[in-house]
Amino acid sequence: MISIKKNIIIISSLVFLIGLILIFADRNTFSTSKDTDACLSCHEDKDLTMDKGGKKISLFVNPEHYKGSVHAGAECVDCHLNYNPDEIPHSKNKELADCNTCHDNLKGIEKSVHKKVNCYDCHSKHDIKSAKIIREDQTKNCLNCHKNLNIRKFSSSIHAKKDVGCEDCHKGGHQTEKISKDEVNNVCGKCHNNNKMAFKNSIHHTVMKGGNKNSPVCTDCHGSHEILSSKISIESEGCLNCHLNEKLFPGEEKGSAKFVAQYKTSIHGLLKKGDNEAAGCVDCHGDHMIQSPDNPASSTAKARLLETCGKCHGEIVEKFKKSKHGTEYLKNSDKAPSCVTCHGEHDIKSTLLSDEFSKVNIVEKCLKCHEDGTIPHKSYQGEEELISGYRNSVHYEALKKGNLNAPTCSECHGAHEMENADNPESKISKKNVALTCGQSSCHQDQKKDYLESVHQKGVSENNKDAPTCNDCHGNHSILTKKSDDKLAKSKSLIKLCSNCHSSVELVERNDLPTKVGETYNESFHGLATRGGSAEVANCESCHGNHSIKPSSDTSSTINKKNLPKTCGKCHEGAAEVLFTSKIHINDVQQDSPWVFFVTKFYLIMIFGLIGFMVLHNVLDWKKKKKLSKANED
Amino acid sequence: MKTEDKYLRMSANERVQHFLLLSSFIVLVITGFALKFPESFWVKGIAAIIGQNTFEARGIVHRVASVVLVIVSVYHVFYLLFTARGRQLLKDFLPKKQDITDFIQSMKYLFGKSETKPLFGRFSYIEKMEYWAVVWGTFIMGVTGVILWFENFFLKYVTNTGMDISAAIHYYEAILASLAIVVWHFYFIFLNPDVYPMNKAWIKGYLTKEEMEKEHPLELTELEIKENKNISEKNINES
Numbered sequence: 001m002i003s004i005k006k007n008i009i010i011i012s013s014l015v016f017l018i019g020l021i022l023i024f025a026d027r028n029t030f031s032t033s034k035d036t037d038a039c040l041s042c043h044e045d046k047d048l049t050m051d052k053g054g055k056k057i058s059l060f061v062n063p064e065h066y067k068g069s070v071h072a073g074a075e076c077v078d079c080h081l082n083y084n085p086d087e088i089p090h091s092k093n094k095e096l097a098d099c100n101t102c103h104d105n106l107k108g109i110e111k112s113v114h115k116k117v118n119c120y121d122c123h124s125k126h127d128i129k130s131a132k133i134i135r136e137d138q139t140k141n142c143l144n145c146h147k148n149l150n151i152r153k154f155s156s157s158i159h160a161k162k163d164v165g166c167e168d169c170h171k172g173g174h175q176t177e178k179i180s181k182d183e184v185n186n187v188c189g190k191c192h193n194n195n196k197m198a199f200k201n202s203i204h205h206t207v208m209k210g211g212n213k214n215s216p217v218c219t220d221c222h223g224s225h226e227i228l229s230s231k232i233s234i235e236s237e238g239c240l241n242c243h244l245n246e247k248l249f250p251g252e253e254k255g256s257a258k259f260v261a262q263y264k265t266s267i268h269g270l271l272k273k274g275d276n277e278a279a280g281c282v283d284c285h286g287d288h289m290i291q292s293p294d295n296p297a298s299s300t301a302k303a304r305l306l307e308t309c310g311k312c313h314g315e316i317v318e319k320f321k322k323s324k325h326g327t328e329y330l331k332n333s334d335k336a337p338s339c340v341t342c343h344g345e346h347d348i349k350s351t352l353l354s355d356e357f358s359k360v361n362i363v364e365k366c367l368k369c370h371e372d373g374t375i376p377h378k379s380y381q382g383e384e385e386l387i388s389g390y391r392n393s394v395h396y397e398a399l400k401k402g403n404l405n406a407p408t409c410s411e412c413h414g415a416h417e418m419e420n421a422d423n424p425e426s427k428i429s430k431k432n433v434a435l436t437c438g439q440s441s442c443h444q445d446q447k448k449d450y451l452e453s454v455h456q457k458g459v460s461e462n463n464k465d466a467p468t469c470n471d472c473h474g475n476h477s478i479l480t481k482k483s484d485d486k487l488a489k490s491k492s493l494i495k496l497c498s499n500c501h502s503s504v505e506l507v508e509r510n511d512l513p514t515k516v517g518e519t520y521n522e523s524f525h526g527l528a529t530r531g532g533s534a535e536v537a538n539c540e541s542c543h544g545n546h547s548i549k550p551s552s553d554t555s556s557t558i559n560k561k562n563l564p565k566t567c568g569k570c571h572e573g574a575a576e577v578l579f580t581s582k583i584h585i586n587d588v589q590q591d592s593p594w595v596f597f598v599t600k601f602y603l604i605m606i607f608g609l610i611g612f613m614v615l616h617n618v619l620d621w622k623k624k625k626k627l628s629k630a631n632e633d
Numbered sequence: 634m635k636t637e638d639k640y641l642r643m644s645a646n647e648r649v650q651h652f653l654l655l656s657s658f659i660v661l662v663i664t665g666f667a668l669k670f671p672e673s674f675w676v677k678g679i680a681a682i683i684g685q686n687t688f689e690a691r692g693i694v695h696r697v698a699s700v701v702l703v704i705v706s707v708y709h710v711f712y713l714l715f716t717a718r719g720r721q722l723l724k725d726f727l728p729k730k731q732d733i734t735d736f737i738q739s740m741k742y743l744f745g746k747s748e749t750k751p752l753f754g755r756f757s758y759i760e761k762m763e764y765w766a767v768v769w770g771t772f773i774m775g776v777t778g779v780i781l782w783f784e785n786f787f788l789k790y791v792t793n794t795g796m797d798i799s800a801a802i803h804y805y806e807a808i809l810a811s812l813a814i815v816v817w818h819f820y821f822i823f824l825n826p827d828v829y830p831m832n833k834a835w836i837k838g839y840l841t842k843e844e845m846e847k848e849h850p851l852e853l854t855e856l857e858i859k860e861n862k863n864i865s866e867k868n869i870n871e872s
Binding site: 524527528530531532533571572573574576577578579580581583585592594595598599601602603605606609610613614616617619620621623624625628 | 667668669671672676680685687688689691742743744750781784785786787788789792793794797798800801802805806808809812813816817820821824825826827
């Protein structure tokens, strides 16, 4: 603080002094000497020229400019040494004016790149400008000489617009310097200190400290004089200049030029937002403090990916966070996927347009992790069902044949909102499965039927035993209904229904009709199925499938009123029949006393009569044997 | 003379009837129980031989055999009514008071309460039981079988309860009949020490004198008396 105050005092007193000098000059205190007037008497002629090497050189000196310059008090001969006004030319051995004779204490000029530049190249010749004036428009002054394209672009740069001049970086004045690569960061850091500090923590800086001469400094990305704005105009090109170079980044591994090159064909690289890419390198990797993705602090490290991708894809990331994938991710589970697991890194493609996200191919993406049994999967009919069973499913078959209505993983599970059935909010939770399977263009009729069924009633009452679509059809490996083997289908259907309806525990718990499986198996229908008849009735033939209702429901296929119609499907004669007893006779004595009586009668007959016959014949045999032995004797 | 030692038991006509009865019966037993016990080893064995349409074939064969049995049965009724031998057969098969006495005596004998073995005529109570059981069984199986076969027609008359009863009777009667054949009939034809290893009358039609003495002594006596009469009449005529 003290030194700044000192400087202010020195500068203001200098300004005051110069002001005083100007005031006196205005009062003609320093009038031109007669010698000078004499010189000007000729040289004020605009047409005064001389020939030099065939070129006409103007010898005109504008007296007003001269008199207005800081050298107004000096005689022409003070600079033009050894000049004789009476002779023409005035000097045989023309010497250049040596400013050093007066100005012998120029600070820093020895080190400056301008050491060998003539003073008047900057200060001009006769209308010598003061340092103050030069400083006012130094950049213009510099550009008088520095005409290469790069430097000329400075005029349109953000620095020019913000009144940053050449001298702010190159020091200017007599100390003008070139800026070496090592110095660049410090020079820029004078103003851009935050960015400098950030850069010091970057992988680029780390590599630089390690002695890598290819590591970039500010100007490698931002350019030097042509800097347009703080955002790099072709920002990716800035990075790709180096990162596409296979000599600098060989191989095919992560980090290689080939790996980075995938960006060029990615949706981020191809899609334009104004002049820039939809997402440039820095959008994901950050700018000055860019890190290696292996560094957990990096914006592209797994732990920070949601934050990084969420900058643009915020809504999707929020969905993901609530998903099964997301909750596992947030628990830092190794197995949990992040954005890049499915979408890739540099080669991120449009999910709408690219092959890899087509309905068929997305399956491969999901199964990459879910192929084997290591990630929890559903059980079906008491057996574990691998998610890869989807490959055998009717859904996948249809999809492969080109039926675009057939569902792929995301149709049921959602994409970013991927959920498994445990979450009641998920599309495939027990209560939602029917709605998901029955969504428009899918199984709407079946849904309609099912929603009327007794099974659905159970589900809506949170009965865990009540089945919904997947309990009967399976989860991933939903097989085609149009199996050629009708018998196998019939048998598997019976087995399917029996899974619940023959489970003593489940039947008791839900107060369901007992022994339905047993009684079916012993009925003609059941015996025929067991014996290999594909045509005979199974559960579905009478009870229907999706719209299964209890017999007490008047719209049920097995309501007493509807039985003639139901049975009539196969037995024409049943149409006019009055059904006088239960079909599944689970308690013979109560449900069908006649059958009970017949059974009892025959059991007595069989045991009584046949027992008697055995006894009779055994005795007969013994007698006859004894008799024949006696005869032999 | 050897030929004189043979006594006609079953005429050719009767043997054909018997053969059709036994063959259709065996087929019915096999194809019937194949329905009831589809997972048993012998059904699986048959299924393995026949292949895919075993079940359909089973049903067809069962019905064909039943038709054969019904035809034989109906023929048998006509045979009983319209042939002399048939009428005699029916007459001999009809149960008589003597059969009850024979049965009681036989029981006493078998249980060692009596040393006298009852003497039987052409058909003992054993054979009469056998015969009438077959008649009864065929009738029951026929009626219930037809109901089950033509379920569309009969449903409206017997309702589903009637179908259930028919099925129950058809099943239990089948067990009863089969066991009766095995225990009762097969014993007397095969294991019975008097005829062991087999009574060949159902093939040859004749019994030997020895067999007649053991199984049908009264009939033998009757036949001998008849023969003697004939001989003496013959002799008288000759003289």
